Amino acid sequence: MNTAKSRSPARYLGNALVLGVLVLLALPMEAVAHGERAQLASMRMRTLHWFDIEVSPVRVNVGDTIVITGKFIPSEFWPEQLPSVTDTAFLNVGAPGPKFIRVHSEVNGVPMIRSTAFEPGKLYEFKSVVRARVPGRYHIHPLLNVKDAGTLVGKGSWVEVEPSPTGEPFTNEITTLTGETVDLENVGLKSVIGWHLVWILVGVAFLAYWLAKPELFIPRYMRVRNLGPEQANTMITRRDFLAGGIFFTISMVLILAGYLWAEHKYPVTIPLQTGKVGVPGRPVPSGPLVVEVENANYELAGRSLTMRMKLANEGDSPIEIREFVTANIRFINGPAAAAGVVENEELVAGDSLHSSVSTIAPGQHVDVVLRAEDSLWETQRMTGLIHDPDSRFAGLLVYRDAEGKRYYQEVGGSILPKFF
Numbered sequence: 001m002n003t004a005k006s007r008s009p010a011r012y013l014g015n016a017l018v019l020g021v022l023v024l025l026a027l028p029m030e031a032v033a034h035g036e037r038a039q040l041a042s043m044r045m046r047t048l049h050w051f052d053i054e055v056s057p058v059r060v061n062v063g064d065t066i067v068i069t070g071k072f073i074p075s076e077f078w079p080e081q082l083p084s085v086t087d088t089a090f091l092n093v094g095a096p097g098p099k100f101i102r103v104h105s106e107v108n109g110v111p112m113i114r115s116t117a118f119e120p121g122k123l124y125e126f127k128s129v130v131r132a133r134v135p136g137r138y139h140i141h142p143l144l145n146v147k148d149a150g151t152l153v154g155k156g157s158w159v160e161v162e163p164s165p166t167g168e169p170f171t172n173e174i175t176t177l178t179g180e181t182v183d184l185e186n187v188g189l190k191s192v193i194g195w196h197l198v199w200i201l202v203g204v205a206f207l208a209y210w211l212a213k214p215e216l217f218i219p220r221y222m223r224v225r226n227l228g229p230e231q232a233n234t235m236i237t238r239r240d241f242l243a244g245g246i247f248f249t250i251s252m253v254l255i256l257a258g259y260l261w262a263e264h265k266y267p268v269t270i271p272l273q274t275g276k277v278g279v280p281g282r283p284v285p286s287g288p289l290v291v292e293v294e295n296a297n298y299e300l301a302g303r304s305l306t307m308r309m310k311l312a313n314e315g316d317s318p319i320e321i322r323e324f325v326t327a328n329i330r331f332i333n334g335p336a337a338a339a340g341v342v343e344n345e346e347l348v349a350g351d352s353l354h355s356s357v358s359t360i361a362p363g364q365h366v367d368v369v370l371r372a373e374d375s376l377w378e379t380q381r382m383t384g385l386i387h388d389p390d391s392r393f394a395g396l397l398v399y400r401d402a403e404g405k406r407y408y409q410e411v412g413g414s415i416l417p418k419f420f
């Protein structure tokens with residue numbers, strides 16, 4: 001009675017789990033994103049300001065190249081608790097699995113084969129070139145792997161890869177330093193498979209020997225309990241010792257043989273390169289606008305961020321506020337079409353930036369209320385801002401002068417949530 005009673009809740013839980021897994025398996029869901037929205041709002045707003053990201057072309061065949069270009073500015077409001085981009089960072093491309101190969105990447109003209117470090121408040125222009133490998137439809141992102149902080153994701157773009165029209169399989173041929181031409185798609189594949197098989201065989205034989213012994217976990221435990229711990233060692237027989245010794249010897253011989261075999265087969269090798277390469281940051285083209293953020297608040301119900309700032313135009317051309325970019329979202333003052341939106345661009349909200357003063361005359365000092373308002377705050381899960389123990393925001397303010405020259409600079413500060 002008692003045991004049945006205590007077992008039933010566990011059984012219910014087990015059944016519910018099995019049912020849940022079955023339901024999940026039965027509902028095929030299209031993978032529309034891969035976690036970029038799950039990252040903390042503060043991390044997306046205050047780490048890297050990615051902008052001008054272009055992926056082209058977005059429809060290719062297997063074997064064709066795609067160029068990803070864009071810019072980023074590491075934030076001066078980088079969260080204190082997050083390891084900084086000034087240590088070690090690596091420019092990467094985010095794609096769901098090895099569907100592309102990367103053939104080139106650079107930042108400010110410096111090749112980015114290795115890791116580097118970036119300086120907050122500087123402008124970096126990047127370019128990555130990838131070649132399509134497997135047909136499919138993929139959301140690809142530029143990304144920056146920051147040591148100990150994780151991956152910081154730039155805006156994604158959908159790319160469609162069709163099979164090659166001639167039906168040729170994908171090849172990735174390179175010439176090695178010793179002058180051989182190899183296809184990286186299958187170089188050394190036989191050795192990889194062969195060595196895996198060898199070790200799997202050894203592993204299976206080892207397990208088979210020990211699992212075939214009559215005493216497994218519970219009988220072993222009972223025997224130790226019955227005989228007493230001093231007698232436990234009698235369970236290991238002379239034969240077991242011998243078998244253990246043989247497996248040990250086989251492993252050591254295989255490791256040594258593998259090493260000698262590789263040395264013989266590939267006599268000329270260089271180690272994987274790990275050092276860092278330096279890249280100078282460029283000054284941010286902030287133009288003649290001096291910005292001082294007074295305060296900001298985030299309105300939960302209105303899905304809007306309101307910033308009060310003092311702006312001073314120290315130039316001789318009127319300045320017009322165009323855009324506020326944060327967490328990869330572009331809030332645009334006026335229609336989106338006028339803001340140079342590229343094909344397939346995501347996260348652009350036209351008519352979503354409202355400024356109490358749109359144009360600042362030369363020499364004018366003015367108090368401006370800027371409101372970035374759109375449902376993207378909600379759909380991009382930026383509402384998590386209010387749960388942040390370090391409530392601050394940052395973003396790029398984009399403006400232009402009368403000639404249409406574009407300037408931008410980072411703005412940021414504390415933010416106060418408003419619930420009503």
Ligand SMILES: [Cu+2]
Nearest residue numbers: 033034139156
């Ligand atoms: Cu994505």
